[in-house]
Amino acid sequence: MALNRIWVYAEAADGKVAPITLEILTKARELAGTVEALYGDGDGDTIAEVLGAHGATRIYATGDLQGSTPGVPAASAIAALVESGERPDLILFGTTYEGRDVAARLSVALDQPVITNNTDIAVDGDAVVVTEPVFGGTKLVRTKFTGSGPHIALIRPKSFAAETSGGGPAEVVTIEVPDYGTAKVKNRHVEETTGPKLDEAAVVVSGGRGLGAAEKYQIIEDLARSLKGAPGASRAIVDAGWVPYSYQVGQTGKVVKPNVYIAAGISGATQHLVGMKGAKNIIAVNKDPEAPIFSVADLGIVGDVHKVLPQLLEALQGR
Amino acid sequence: MNVVVCVKQIPDPAEPGKLEADNTLDRSGKLILDESDSYGVEMALQLADAAGGGDVTLVSMAPNNETAGLRTALAMGAAKAILVSDEALSGAGALDTAKVLAAAIKRAEPDLVVAATESSDGYTGTVPEQVAALLGLPSITFAKHVEISGETVSVQRQTELGYDEVETTLPALVSVTAGVVEPRYPSFKGIMAAKSKPVDQLSLADLGIDAGTVGSAGAGQEIVAVDDAPAREAGEVVEDDGEGYAKIVAYLENLKVI
Numbered sequence: 001m002a003l004n005r006i007w008v009y010a011e012a013a014d015g016k017v018a019p020i021t022l023e024i025l026t027k028a029r030e031l032a033g034t035v036e037a038l039y040g041d042g043d044g045d046t047i048a049e050v051l052g053a054h055g056a057t058r059i060y061a062t063g064d065l066q067g068s069t070p071g072v073p074a075a076s077a078i079a080a081l082v083e084s085g086e087r088p089d090l091i092l093f094g095t096t097y098e099g100r101d102v103a104a105r106l107s108v109a110l111d112q113p114v115i116t117n118n119t120d121i122a123v124d125g126d127a128v129v130v131t132e133p134v135f136g137g138t139k140l141v142r143t144k145f146t147g148s149g150p151h152i153a154l155i156r157p158k159s160f161a162a163e164t165s166g167g168g169p170a171e172v173v174t175i176e177v178p179d180y181g182t183a184k185v186k187n188r189h190v191e192e193t194t195g196p197k198l199d200e201a202a203v204v205v206s207g208g209r210g211l212g213a214a215e216k217y218q219i220i221e222d223l224a225r226s227l228k229g230a231p232g233a234s235r236a237i238v239d240a241g242w243v244p245y246s247y248q249v250g251q252t253g254k255v256v257k258p259n260v261y262i263a264a265g266i267s268g269a270t271q272h273l274v275g276m277k278g279a280k281n282i283i284a285v286n287k288d289p290e291a292p293i294f295s296v297a298d299l300g301i302v303g304d305v306h307k308v309l310p311q312l313l314e315a316l317q318g319r
Numbered sequence: 320m321n322v323v324v325c326v327k328q329i330p331d332p333a334e335p336g337k338l339e340a341d342n343t344l345d346r347s348g349k350l351i352l353d354e355s356d357s358y359g360v361e362m363a364l365q366l367a368d369a370a371g372g373g374d375v376t377l378v379s380m381a382p383n384n385e386t387a388g389l390r391t392a393l394a395m396g397a398a399k400a401i402l403v404s405d406e407a408l409s410g411a412g413a414l415d416t417a418k419v420l421a422a423a424i425k426r427a428e429p430d431l432v433v434a435a436t437e438s439s440d441g442y443t444g445t446v447p448e449q450v451a452a453l454l455g456l457p458s459i460t461f462a463k464h465v466e467i468s469g470e471t472v473s474v475q476r477q478t479e480l481g482y483d484e485v486e487t488t489l490p491a492l493v494s495v496t497a498g499v500v501e502p503r504y505p506s507f508k509g510i511m512a513a514k515s516k517p518v519d520q521l522s523l524a525d526l527g528i529d530a531g532t533v534g535s536a537g538a539g540q541e542i543v544a545v546d547d548a549p550a551r552e553a554g555e556v557v558e559d560d561g562e563g564y565a566k567i568v569a570y571l572e573n574l575k576v577i
């Protein structure tokens with residue numbers, strides 16, 4: 001049995017809808033007769049076409065948030081919508097910064113549990129069942145919502161492939177924001193990167209603590225550039241301040257599913273593996289033959305990054 | 320300034336995780352201070368210091384009256400702790416946990432509540448924001464830099480593309496990311512002093528929470544199955560003999576990536 005109605009919390013930056021939103025919309029179409037979007041960070045007109053083309057028939061949008069962070073205003077607006085009598089069976093969010101903040105506030109407002117980090121969702125009879133990987137993705141836990149809805153679940157990026165539905169632009173409905181909250185954004189800083197985005201690149205070259213020193217990371221950037229890919233990193237070197245957090249791959253960082261993932265000087269801790277295990281091809285360079293990264297690598301080179309990487313770069317640049 | 324830090328005590332992440340018969344995480348072994356929260360403890364100590372003093376109080380929910388992780392944080396310099404332990408809390412979800420923490424935090428009447436953005440074992444990443452909502456506090460999550468001046472909290476908040484400068488007013492909750500500060504190692508003196516610092520042990524009844532509304536009884540969710548994930552086959556692993564790079568080149572060529 002399918003559900004009647006699912007709401008998908010949409011995210012967008014500068015008018016561009018986040019891939020995670022389109023991924024969730026695509027899945028939601030499979031599960032429910034009616035799929036609608038919630039947009040808690042602006043007016044819905046700029047994104048109505050793209051969301052409509054992925055299956056949303058309507059967008060409930062808050063309008064401009066006057067500089068507030070979305071947690072309080074978006075959750076209060078959605079809660080008010082539910083209290084006004086609109087009853088979705090399920091509200092889906094991405095496991096993202098904004099998704100977590102809004103879903104958490106909403107779960108309190110509606111007094112509903114929230115289940116995060118899911119990589120799959122299904123309807124089994126009347127019940128909504130979500131799947132969450134644990135222990136570094138070695139086990140999959142399936143959890144059923146037992147109470148009455150609307151249920152709240154968060155989906156990890158890259159869990160589903162986005163596909164268009166051929167739908168026309170979604171209807172935009174502006175919803176009231178009862179509480180804007182007091183947390184205000186004063187300034188935004190964007191770390192300039194060139195080349196493809198980490199979570200969209202076909203090739204990702206990541207470095208870890210095995211590089212030995214911050215200045216050795218340059219070769220990762222160079223390799224990524226020569227493969228038209230994006231550079232990535234383990235948390236160890238993000239915490240050490242060698243590269244910005246936006247480079248981090250893993251449980252607390254980005255989930256990547258490139259065609260090729262190259263891990264250099266990365267041990268392969270479970271929290272790193274959950275972020276890159278979905279890559280089609282994995283190449284690892286590590287001097288320790290016992291490093292766990294080799295258990296997921298299609299090609300493993302047991303060797304010194306300071307030898308293998310410069311030779312590799314030279315060979316690639318010489319082509 | 321009074322600061323409360325939420326600290327989770329978790330099974331040692333270096334040990335392989337285990338599930339109980341009812342498929343909840345096995346927390347029966349020795350628990351330690353979650354490394355994620357050691358950043359929160361350090362941040363709280365520094366902020367209280369910068370504000371000219373005030374108490375740093377730890378709040379934790381853990382089974383079996385576990386205090387080992389709390390002692391570590393007390394040894395770092397926190398003044399006291401509140402621990403909520405109750406059999407009815409087994410199987411508690413994120414919202415239940417937040418309800419319990421919020422009730423305990425209220426007792427300390429904090430100006431600032433600090434948590435980590437996500438725990439190492441649960442990593443739902445929703446508990447801090449839920450706590451803030453329950454306490455009616457503004458919150459700033461994913462903080463990588465925190466400053467307090469008068470009543471204003473200024474935070475550099477991590478974003479997908481960089482960071483935002485976000486401000487709010489006290490009282491407030493801030494959740495910090497790993498790596499924001501360098502957690503201090505407890506000194507010998509600190510470890511000795513921690514042994515006699517007060518740990519207030521509370522049950523759900525002490526907090527006025529009905530046991531039927533939290534834990535597996537009230538969670539609104541039920542684990543139906545735990546399966547092994549399809550394993551990824553390991554491929555070819557070769558020793559670098561000076562030609563290892565050529566293997567990579569050949570592999571990439573084969574994929575037509577180059």
Ligand SMILES: Cc1cc2nc3c(=O)[nH]c(=O)nc-3n(C[C@H](O)[C@H](O)[C@H](O)COP(=O)(O)OP(=O)(O)OC[C@H]3O[C@@H](n4cnc5c(N)ncnc54)[C@H](O)[C@@H]3O)c2cc1C
Pocket residue numbers: 207208209210211233234235236237248249250251252253254264265266267268269270271272275285286287288291303304305306332354355437438439440442
């Ligand atoms: C809650 C939580 C969340 C986390 N989230 C993430 C996350 O999102 N992403 C993430 O990556 N980690 C995450 N971690 C951290 C994770 O557990 C590991 O600590 C981290 O991934 C290790 O990084 P690393 O592989 O670079 O370093 P290490 O584990 O120190 O590994 C370095 C590797 O380099 C190899 N090496 C050393 N020298 C050389 C050389 N000259 N040539 C070749 N190889 C060499 C070593 O053999 C070793 O295998 C998280 C941890 C926790 C607790």
Ligand SMILES: Nc1ncnc2c1ncn2[C@@H]1O[C@H](COP(=O)(O)O)[C@@H](O)[C@H]1O
Pocket residue numbers: 325326327328353355356359378379380381413416420433434435436437438439441442443444445446447
């Ligand atoms: N049982 C708990 N006791 C104390 N603090 C907790 C507990 N569970 C979660 N927290 C706090 O909330 C943060 C995020 O946890 P989580 O939502 O589980 O990822 C943790 O890092 C702690 O700061």
